[in-house]
Amino acid sequence: MAIIIDGKQIAKDLNTQTQQRVATLAQQGIVPGLAVIIVGDDPASAIYVRNKHRKAVKLGIKSVVRELPATISQAELLEIVQTYNHDDSIHGILVQSPLPVGLDEQAIVAAIDPAKDVDGFHPLNVGRLLANLPGHYPVSCTPRGIMTMLGTLNEHLRGKQAVVVGRSMIVGRPMAAMLLNADMTVTIAHVHTKHLSDLTRTADVLVVATGVTHLIKGNDIKRGAIVIDVGMDRDENGKLTGDVDFDAAVDRAGAITPVPGGVGPMTIATLMQQTVDLCEWSEQLGSN
Ligand SMILES: Nc1nc2c(c(=O)[nH]1)N[C@@H](CN(C=O)c1ccc(C(=O)N[C@@H](CCC(=O)O)C(=O)O)cc1)CN2
Numbered sequence: 001m002a003i004i005i006d007g008k009q010i011a012k013d014l015n016t017q018t019q020q021r022v023a024t025l026a027q028q029g030i031v032p033g034l035a036v037i038i039v040g041d042d043p044a045s046a047i048y049v050r051n052k053h054r055k056a057v058k059l060g061i062k063s064v065v066r067e068l069p070a071t072i073s074q075a076e077l078l079e080i081v082q083t084y085n086h087d088d089s090i091h092g093i094l095v096q097s098p099l100p101v102g103l104d105e106q107a108i109v110a111a112i113d114p115a116k117d118v119d120g121f122h123p124l125n126v127g128r129l130l131a132n133l134p135g136h137y138p139v140s141c142t143p144r145g146i147m148t149m150l151g152t153l154n155e156h157l158r159g160k161q162a163v164v165v166g167r168s169m170i171v172g173r174p175m176a177a178m179l180l181n182a183d184m185t186v187t188i189a190h191v192h193t194k195h196l197s198d199l200t201r202t203a204d205v206l207v208v209a210t211g212v213t214h215l216i217k218g219n220d221i222k223r224g225a226i227v228i229d230v231g232m233d234r235d236e237n238g239k240l241t242g243d244v245d246f247d248a249a250v251d252r253a254g255a256i257t258p259v260p261g262g263v264g265p266m267t268i269a270t271l272m273q274q275t276v277d278l279c280e281w282s283e284q285l286g287s288n
Contacts, residue, residue: 002227002253005149007262011269014148015059018272022060025279032279033062033090034118034271037080040070040100048268049096055268061275062089070100077103078111085113091279092118092138094271097170115282118274120144121169129174132181136281138274143175145266146207146228147182153226153255158183161202165189165216165243166209171230175207196220208243218248227256230263 022032034056038049049065056063066080077095084093093116099105109117114124120139128137150157162184166172172188180186189199191210197220200206208216209230221227221244231243242259249256257263 002250003153003255004250005153005228005255005257005262007145007149007257007265010149010152011145011265014266014269014273015055018269018276019059021276021280025276025283026060030279030283031060031062031089032092032276033064033087034092034094034275035064035066035084035087035090036094036096037066037068037077037084038096039068039072039077039103042098045096045098052268052271055272056275059272061272064090072103074103074107077108081108081111085111085116090116091282092116092271092275094119116278118271118278120174120274126169126174129177129181132177136277138278139178140170140174141270141274142171142209142230142263142267143178144274145270146175146230146263147178148270149228149257149263149266150205150226155226157205160184160204162186162205162207163189163200163203164207164209165193165196165200166207166230168209171207171209175209179205179207191215210243212243213241214243214245216244216249218245218252221249221252223252224254225252227253228263229257229259231259232264 036049036052038045053063053065084090093112095108109121112122114122117125117138125137129139162179164172164176167188167190176186176188189196200220201222203225205226207228213233227244227249229242229244233241235241240260
């Protein structure tokens with residue numbers, strides 16, 4: 001039976017640390033600020049944004065949520081991003097993804113000041129991660145949160161095999177870069193990969209982020225592997241489930257994340273952590 005990696009608890013511990021850092025900044029009269037831009041009326045996005053706002057407020061972070069209609073033009077949206085780029089009370093800016101059809105998400109993200117790019121999606125920050133540059137820069141929150149989770153297991157990653165199934169800009173690609181930067185031997189696969197099971201069975205660390213319900217079955221997993229399920233899918237009864245068949249996998253894996261309560265909570269906790277990072281870096285304070 002695998003260790004169940006408790007994302008909720010790890011996120012709670014991380015939030016406690018973040019709250020303490022916010023309190024230390026407050027003693028110097030500094031308040032970290034986060035601006036979240038949401039365009040259109042995607043119900044899931046509205047929930048994520050509300051949760052980000054609530055968590056920020058709870059931790060003592062200034063939170064600004066800018067709700068915009070799906071009819072907004074690219075130029076108007078770029079203008080709004082610029083106002084936050086120039087607002088000294090805002091240290092982190094993000095545009096909730098996905099954007100409505102017709103808006104160029106990449107161009108909007110590229111307009112965010114890279115020093116305020118709290119999602120780590122700006123091409124400059126993506127390039128820094130890929131190049132494993134030293135120094136301070138933001139990175140995508142979900143994979144950074146997964147690295148935090150892996151850190152709690154006290155397992156040596158160096159030289160071991162990692163397989164990342166999924167190639168998105170939010171999870172798969174930055175995840176592969178972070179595991180490579182941790183000296184793992186990394187293979188990226190995706191839904192078109194042939195003989196996927198043969199590959200996943202080689203993984204000491206298996207990260208799955210495809211959006212395909214139960215793509216990974218129990219015997220696709222190497223015995224004792226660490227299995228990280230980033231999926232958030234709905235089964236035929238509407239119940240939230242993952243890309244990994246948890247019930248089958250739990251008997252093969254050494255450690256596994258559940259869905260819900262695994263990776264998901266780490267995304268917002270890491271966003272809060274990174275908002276404070278950006279604030280400290282802008283003030284040239286912390287070394288996190
Ligand atoms: N600009 C961004 N857009 C999106 C990101 C992102 O990191 N930046 N990630 C996702 C959505 N997301 C945050 O924005 C997010 C997704 C899921 C969770 C979470 O806590 N999931 C829970 C289950 C929640 C439920 O019951 O539905 C879990 O897995 O336990 C948090 C944040 C896409 N867009």
